[in-house]
Amino acid sequence: MDCTMSLLRTLMRTARMIRHTPRLADGLPIDDAVLLDAPDDRIGPALVAAALGEWRPAADLLAATRAAAEWENRDRYVMRLATFADARDEWLSAWLTQTPRDPDALVVRAELAVRRAWHSPARHERLREIGPLIDAAADSATSDPVPWRIALDHARGTHADHRAFEALWEQAVRRSSHHYGCHVAALRYLSAQWYGSHRECFDFAEQAAADALPGSLVQALPVRAAFAWLESGDTSSSVSQDRTDTATDLAIALSAGYPPGDPWPAEVRNLTAYVLVRRGRWQEALDQFRLIGPHATSFPWSRISSDPLGQFLDMRDGVRIEVASMTPLRTGLGEPTDH
Known part of the structure; x- marks a missing residue:
């Protein structure tokens, strides 16, 4: 019985991916239109x-x-x-x-x-x-x-x-x-990687963000602290998990204040998308990829791959697949879902 249910769940996930992944490309530039660190x-x-x-x-x-x-x-x-x-x-x-x-x-x-x-x-x-x-x-x-x-x-x-x-x-x-x-x-x-600690890094970032001017990229400092924590591999602390989610929420709000495709907050949006992926917040990550538009940045992707542009595109595709796999097969008014 367990084996049958596992197979059914796998088939359902595959069906959702096939149905929804192409549609979720709406609003995303094609791969060839995406540039790495494009100058203004x-x-x-x-x-x-x-x-x-x-x-x-x-x-x-x-x-x-x-x-x-x-x-x-x-x-x-x-x-x-x-x-x-x-x-x-x-x-x-x-x-x-x-x-x-x-x-x-x-x-x-x-x-x-x-x-x-x-x-x-x-x-x-x-x-x-x-x-x-x-x-x-x-x-x-x-x-x-x-x-x-x-x-x-x-x-x-x-x-x-x-x-x-x-x-x-x-x-x-x-x-x-x-x-x-x-x-x-x-x-x-x-940061803990150099001469401080995760707590010291978060404390500094959160205070700076609280003191920042409206729309300032300094408000994204906490999500940079979150990235440093995630990159360290020491992700067992629930305090840091909570602070990471709070930092990411703040970065999402900052990103929303800029037009889609704006190159100025591009690095912040790339970083926010990465942290959202690490936290399994797939739909919000896809929203950031849409706001990024054609402006991929070396940071943070160069930290995990020698091909940052390829890593960006692969991650973007992976996020679409994850969102598609969680979307009901039928979502129209009055239509049954796959439950």
Whole structure:
């Protein structure tokens, strides 16, 4: 009898999947339309110019973000430019040669140096050597929080103690009290993987989210703390489970405040979808994939696969299958369900 019931349940699940999976593709871009870390309309031309060896568009873009105090955009663009320079840095070398004290060139140089040091077998030693580059970037633009975000990343790699971390954090929030990148860097330092604990990580994230401005991506910090907890494999604590679900609810609410397909919250939406999958909240995960649209991001998928875009697409398909398998065969008015 048990064997028969198990077979019936398997057949019913398969029938639901066959019936509903194609329909659940509505609102999801086809696989070929999904791009990984697609640049926005402002950084895109600067990257194209850099590929041709021209640095002035990047200089103009970063100068504009500094003049307008667009610190969130500035941080994102610095990271994108440094990532590109890691493979092709001739344009950055030319920029520094022409204007060696340009604060925008200096901050890209500092970000690039930290990235390269992190990937070095002698990471600790190399990170210690490049401290003066971060200092130069910070001194060249005293109101800019981005060098202090870089300094926080640097502190994590040099085994800075909590007192040193707190001094850097004070400098960062003095320049921009709600800067998302600085908060993310601090959260990483406080994670159990580095120099804190799961409780400390959640406490910091939840307090920052409570203090955040409406619509600020800082409200997504708790779901980043939840990701760190899930990634650690130590998922036995019911306290962390409850805090993870609360964090995910907050991230869902934040995501709902932005238009579908908006690139600005794309990474937060990708992360939220991943955490929802880990918590088995399939329908809500599918809702996030619809809001993501074509904007897949390397984080968090690169943490679980060397092919983040492929992982994103596979996860999206898997979520559709899970939702389909839970949907009654017949759901129309007056129609019987598969019960």
